[in-house]
Amino acid sequence: MSVLTVEDLVVRYGNTVAxxxxxxxxxxxxxxxxxxxxxxxxxxxxxxxxxxxxxxGKIEVLGKPVGIETKNLIGYVPxxxxxxxxxxxxxxxEFVASVRRIGNVEKVKxxxxxxxxxxxxxxxxxxxxxxxxxxxxxISALIHDPPLLILDEPLNGLDARSSRILxxxxxxxxxxxxxxxxxxxIMEIAESLCDRIAVINKGRIIAEGTIEELKExxxxxGSLEDVFLKLxxxxxxxxEIVDAIS
Amino acid sequence: xxxxxxxWKISGYFYRDLVFRSVYEVRTHKKNLEKLIRSAKRSMLxxxxxxxxxxxxxAIYTAFRSNVMDFVIFYAMITFLLAxxxxxxxxxxxxxxxxxxxxxPLSGDEVSKIVSLTFFRIFDIPITTVTIVFLVAMIVRSPVxxxxxxxxxxxxxSFSIGLVVYLSxxxxxxxxxxxxxxxxxxxxxxxxxxxxxxxxxxxxxxxxWLYRNAEAYSSFVMSNSKIxxxxxxxxxxxxxxxxxxxxxxxxxxxxxxLAYLSLRWATSKITEVFTKFEWDxxxxxxxxxISSPTVAFLKKDVRLISRSPALxxxxxxxxxxxxILSHGSVSTAIVVISAFLVVVAFSLHxxxxxxxxxxxxxxxxxxxxxxxLLVVTIYLxxxxxxxxxxxxxxxxxxxxxxxxxxxxxxxxSVIVLIIAEKMNVRRDLYSGLSALVFLIIPGxxxxxxxxxxAFIFKILGExxxxxxxxxxxxxxxxxxxxxxxx
Numbered sequence: 001m002s003v004l005t006v007e008d009l010v011v012r013y014g015n016t017v018a019x020x021x022x023x024x025x026x027x028x029x030x031x032x033x034x035x036x037x038x039x040x041x042x043x044x045x046x047x048x049x050x051x052x053x054x055x056x057g058k059i060e061v062l063g064k065p066v067g068i069e070t071k072n073l074i075g076y077v078p079x080x081x082x083x084x085x086x087x088x089x090x091x092x093x094e095f096v097a098s099v100r101r102i103g104n105v106e107k108v109k110x111x112x113x114x115x116x117x118x119x120x121x122x123x124x125x126x127x128x129x130x131x132x133x134x135x136x137x138x139i140s141a142l143i144h145d146p147p148l149l150i151l152d153e154p155l156n157g158l159d160a161r162s163s164r165i166l167x168x169x170x171x172x173x174x175x176x177x178x179x180x181x182x183x184x185x186i187m188e189i190a191e192s193l194c195d196r197i198a199v200i201n202k203g204r205i206i207a208e209g210t211i212e213e214l215k216e217x218x219x220x221x222g223s224l225e226d227v228f229l230k231l232x233x234x235x236x237x238x239x240e241i242v243d244a245i246s
Numbered sequence: 247x248x249x250x251x252x253x254w255k256i257s258g259y260f261y262r263d264l265v266f267r268s269v270y271e272v273r274t275h276k277k278n279l280e281k282l283i284r285s286a287k288r289s290m291l292x293x294x295x296x297x298x299x300x301x302x303x304x305a306i307y308t309a310f311r312s313n314v315m316d317f318v319i320f321y322a323m324i325t326f327l328l329a330x331x332x333x334x335x336x337x338x339x340x341x342x343x344x345x346x347x348x349x350x351p352l353s354g355d356e357v358s359k360i361v362s363l364t365f366f367r368i369f370d371i372p373i374t375t376v377t378i379v380f381l382v383a384m385i386v387r388s389p390v391x392x393x394x395x396x397x398x399x400x401x402x403x404s405f406s407i408g409l410v411v412y413l414s415x416x417x418x419x420x421x422x423x424x425x426x427x428x429x430x431x432x433x434x435x436x437x438x439x440x441x442x443x444x445x446x447x448x449x450x451x452x453x454x455w456l457y458r459n460a461e462a463y464s465s466f467v468m469s470n471s472k473i474x475x476x477x478x479x480x481x482x483x484x485x486x487x488x489x490x491x492x493x494x495x496x497x498x499x500x501x502x503x504l505a506y507l508s509l510r511w512a513t514s515k516i517t518e519v520f521t522k523f524e525w526d527x528x529x530x531x532x533x534x535x536i537s538s539p540t541v542a543f544l545k546k547d548v549r550l551i552s553r554s555p556a557l558x559x560x561x562x563x564x565x566x567x568x569x570i571l572s573h574g575s576v577s578t579a580i581v582v583i584s585a586f587l588v589v590v591a592f593s594l595h596x597x598x599x600x601x602x603x604x605x606x607x608x609x610x611x612x613x614x615x616x617x618x619l620l621v622v623t624i625y626l627x628x629x630x631x632x633x634x635x636x637x638x639x640x641x642x643x644x645x646x647x648x649x650x651x652x653x654x655x656x657x658x659s660v661i662v663l664i665i666a667e668k669m670n671v672r673r674d675l676y677s678g679l680s681a682l683v684f685l686i687i688p689g690x691x692x693x694x695x696x697x698x699x700a701f702i703f704k705i706l707g708e709x710x711x712x713x714x715x716x717x718x719x720x721x722x723x724x725x726x727x728x729x730x731x732x
Contacts, residue, residue, distance in 0.1 A: 014281060050605050071607035082601045084546065086553040091546070094534045098542030099606045105534040112532055122530040124553070 001028050002060075003148050003179035004049065009057040011044045018044040019055070020203035026148070031170060031180040033194035035187070037232055041203040042183045043079050046152050049181070050076045061148055072100055075141035079152040079183075081133050085126035089117060089136045092125060093143065100144045111139040115162050131157035138166060149173060149180045155189065167193060187225040197224075201232045248356060257363035264339065264364065265290045294371040297331060301376035309383030309395070317395070317483030321402045324376070325479075328369065328406035329413075333556055335368045336414050344517070354517075362513040366407070373403055384486070391486050394498055398482025401505035405478075408508030415519045417555040440562055476500075539608065543616035550597055560593050561624055568628040572635035576644045580651050581697065583628050584658070588689030591621050591659045595666045611732040614663045621659040625652060646711050650696060650718040657721035658692040660729055692721055 004026040011019035019041040026032040036042045048055040051066055061070040084092055093108050102108075112118055115135040120128055125136060134157040141149065149170065155163050170180050170193065184190050190197060191211060198208040207217050211224055218230040229235040248256070265286050301324065308320040344364075347357045366373070380399050384392035472493060474480040481497025484490070537545065551557040564586040571579035594617045603613070629652075633643040662685050669684070696717035703710035 052601055052604050068607050068609065071605060074605075076605050078601075078605075082605065084550065084602060086550055087546070090530070090532070090534065091549055094536070095542050095546045096602075096606065097534065098537045099539045099608060101539070102536060105536060108534055109532045118530075118532065121532065 003028050003062055004181060005060040007058040009048060009055055011048050011053055011055050018203055022205050024198050024205060024208060026179045026181050028177045028179050029174050030195045031174055031182055031193050033190045033197040034181060034183045034200060035190055035197055035228055036200035040200045042200055043152055046150055046183060050074055050150060072144060073146055073148055075146040075149045077137050077141045077151045077154040081137055083125045083136060086124050088122050088124055090121040093140060096140045097143055102144055108143050111142055114165055115139060131159060134158055135162060147178050152183045187228055191224040199228060199231050207231050253359050254363055257360050257367060260364040261367040297372040298375040301372055302379040305376050305380035306383050309380060309387050312487045314483045314487045314489060317486045318479050321398050321479035321482055324402040325406045328403060329409045331369060332410040333559055336555055339365060358513055358517050361516050365516060388488060391488055394482055394485035397498060397502055398479060398486060401501055404505040404509040408512045411512035411516055411519060414555055415515060418519055539612045540616045544620060547594060547597055547620055557593060560590055564624055564628040565631055568632040572632045576647060579632055584651055584655055584693040587621055587625055587655055588662060588686055590624060591662045592685055594620060595663055610667055611729055614660055614729060617663050618656060618659040622656050625655045650715045653718040653722035654693050654696050657725035658689050660725035661692055662689045664728060
């Protein structure tokens with residue numbers, strides 16, 4: 001069953017087309033990777049799904065068109081922090097949990113302990129380190145047990161323990177019929193976590209499938225990084241650039 | 247060692263970043279990046295030009311009158327107005343990241359200067375314009391008086407910057423920090439902070455009143471010139487209007503030195519205020535209180551307000567105004583207080599400029615209801631404060647007018663917030679002054695229409711209370727209907 005359906009998605013910023021007729025689907029029990037170079041349209045696609053930018057086309061979450069009703073079906077970790085910086089983490093979680101109408105706060109407390117931020121929950125978010133802010137962002141996306149997790153570079157700044165916890169949580173989430181849309185620049189992580197991957201470049205999806213299917217498509221035997229660089233036309237010239245710099 | 251010109255140039259990069267962020271934070275994504283940058287620059291320029299025009303008109307008016315009181319009022323107003331506008335910008339300024347400067351080969355003193363210059367850039371055009379306009383006008387009127395007049399203006403400008411840095415330092419270091427037992431100390435600091443600013447505000451407001459009665463008070467000032475001519479801003483005012491006393495010369499020298507020291511202190515402390523925070527790390531009980539979405543927004547807004555000097559000032563302004571206006575009539579007080587609430591409603595809506603509310607399941611009705619409840623609460627507190635003072639003075643508060651206006655304030659807030667939401671203008675007062683102009687008109691119409699109707703009935707010699715209440719009640723019902731269809 002499809003948890004997320006994106007059909008013919010177009011996102012424009014003025015005259016610039018950031019996402020150009022993109023279509024894909026994320027099924028339950030699946031971690032779907034959305035990979036692409038900087039400025040390829042990954043974050044714009046994600047922002048359209050979570051309702052941050054206007055778009056043309058069709059986006060559905062569990063069969064419902066995106067809108068206020070689908071916001072409780074999504075847990076979103078943005079690439080850039082979207083936190084109320086003068087609140088403390090505890091106040092921020094309280095606000096998010098209240099707006100999402102969560103009755104049981106034990107989940108929030110468990111997540112706070114799991115990510116080890118008990119000592120920082122009473123300090124304004126603005127004063128926290130990047131890693132701790134990322135933990136606050138991740139916790140606020142998980143507190144309402146959404147069927148769809150949309151994680152845009154979620155491991156940025158996380159320490160090894162928290163990264164492992166988040167990766168395990170993603171695996172458990174899909175085992176319980178949830179779905180994850182995952183965006184990252186770290187190919188090794190994508191390779192180890194994702195069931196299927198879409199490669200986006202210049203606003204268009206240029207390849208989609210399992211890692212084996214992508215390797216076949218790119219005619220590359222190596223790692224996902226090799227496949228990705230080949231597909232996006234960035235493979236050539238890397239050695240020459242490094243030689244020239246060093 | 248970089249020259250001042252180079253430091254000024256470096257501060258320009260930070261200022262451009264500040265301007266861009268103040269608009270970019272809105273994240274409307276409806277314009278392309280180039281348009282967004284142009285819009286940010288235009289918006290800031292418009293704000294500066296508006297303030298420059300306002301101050302220049304005051305400067306020309308004052309320069310061509312030779313009355314001591316006019317100069318006294320002018321200097322006091324310059325200090326207050328600049329402090330007021332600078333304070334509005336402190337919230338955005340506090341989020342500016344200057345850390346990159348510490349990684350560059352710059353001394354601590356140079357970093358301080360760059361931060362200070364960036365801060366000055368926020369209102370560089372108004373300050374420069376008013377200084378030039380005032381100097382030229384004074385030279386035309388009386389070349390001899392132009393020198394003390396210019397010094398008086400520069401001293402006023404320096405005091406305003408010193409005042410803002412002092413209040414911000416107090417706010418960020420004492421009020422926004424600490425918890426538990428420190429809350430008591432926080433409240434004490436809050437009182438000190440609010441008292442320091444509002445006593446100055448009260449002084450400037452009184453100046454506005456004196457402006458209208460300047461002639462009458464001039465004789466009082468002249469008869470007490472020996473004492474007054476030593477004090478700021480009287481010493482500058484005396485010399486600017488060709489009244490020369492030894493005390494005035496002495497006063498000018500003393501206050502000029504103090505202004506210089508205030509500016510130096512502000513420059514040295516500005517990095518401490520806006521770039522360095524020290525926080526205690528302590529384990530706390532994980533206690534979360536889940537409430538309805540409307541209450542959650544209310545709590546969140548109150549928390550954000552209590553941690554931003556600009557917002558705190560705006561919210562306390564109607565309450566302070568009610569204290570000052572309680573010396574006059576109820577109707578005058580209500581007219582002024584309700585006008586401030588249009589700006590408060592706009593600023594509360596600006597709190598949602600962060601993207602977080604866009605990804606949460608928030609209905610417009612929830613948002614508008616929460617903000618309106620806060621606006622009405624501020625109004626009721628203001629009116630309550632006024633009534634207490636009236637009671638002490640033996641005056642009878644006019645509950646009927648107050649009740650009617652409460653209904654209008656509710657309607658105003660609902661409609662202004664709905665328009666702001668539809669226009670997607672989630673801005674603060676600093677970045678959204680031009681957008682506010684569009685909202686002030688409907689806001690004022692809603693608040694003042696019932697009062698205007700009542701006024702007409704009063705002139706005609708008819709009972710005006712029933713028409714006042716009826717008009718307000720109709721507005722209230724209209725707002726409730728709008729709220730329910732959202």
